[in-house]
Amino acid sequence: MTTRLPSTGAPDSSTAPVTACRSDEVVLIHRMFRRLFAEAPGLVRDVTPGDTRRATFLARHLHGLTALLHIHHHAEDDFFWDRMTERAPACGLHVAVMRRQHQTVSDQLDEIDTLVDAWAPGADAADAARLAAVLDEVDRTLAEHLADEERDAFPVLDAVLSEAEWDEISAHAQHEKPPLPLFLLLGLLMEVVPEPERAAWMARELPAPMRLAYRVVGRRRYEHALRRLHPVPPMSERAARR
Ligand SMILES: [Fe+2]
Structure with missing residues (x-):
């Protein structure tokens, strides 16, 4: 495992190599993806057959989710693998596994997009079952x-x-227009940051106007978006499911 910078920020020459564990920023994004893909098959299975309104809403969400993961993996492909191959040639096998896994996930995401488009217009039960099965598969692969x-x-x-290269990756990520609502993503990210570190994370990762926007309107929009994704079923339905 890598060694964190000491709290002074100055490298400690007694421990080498010294890094700031910048990949922790990506681990947070991974946690968000794990959550979103783990819940996706259930969201599709919960749609009442024929409820095209709900299916259309979820279709938009699922297309956003597949697009977001494509963007994330393309960024990793662009910034990570060539540099890792060049600078740590002994790790070539791992790089090959990463590239292969990205390709597998990419193929599954394309299949999901096709199945979503087949399912949403009629919200047919058999189409939902096929889509949910592939969502289960991508959840496992991912x-x-x-x-x-x-x-x-x-x-x-x-x-x-280098730090400059990590900064470049992070600037690239912020430059992309997110295919899911920004405040939904921000709220989800906030939730995967351990509570005691949340304020420091916000101060470090979000510009001041964004922090203000999240406090003023973003938090409410996030909660609203979550309620739309996970509506509470009526009491009668909940009782019938028990
Ligand atoms: Fe990856």
Whole structure:
């Protein structure tokens, strides 16, 4: 595992290599993806057959989710693997596994997009079952990939990428227009940051106007978006499910 900078911010020459564990920022994003993909199959299975309104709403959410993961993986492909191969040639095997897993996930995301488009217009039960099954599959593939990446690639990337390169990656991510509502993503990210670190995380990661916007309107929009994603079923329905 990599070594964090001491709290003074000055490198400690007695421990090498010294890094700031910048991959921790990506681990937070991974946690958000784990949550969103883990809950997706259930969201589809819960739709009443024929409820095209709900299916259309979820179709937008699922397309946003697949697009977001494509963006995330493209950024990793652009910024990580060539540099890791060059600077840590002994880790070539891990890089090959990462590239292969990204391709597998990418193929599954494309399949999801196709199945979403087939399901949403009629909210047919058989289409929902097919879509939910592939969502289960991508959830499994992704869980395996994220664990492999965090264990086998991130410690190496922490050691071989410079602070300026991590800053460049983070600037690139902020430049992309998110395919899901911004405040939904911000709220989800906030939830995966351990509570005692949340204020410091916000101060570090969000510009002041964004922090203000989140406090004034963003938090409420996040809660509203979550309620739309997970509406509470009527009492009668909940009782029938028990
Ligand atoms: Fe990845």
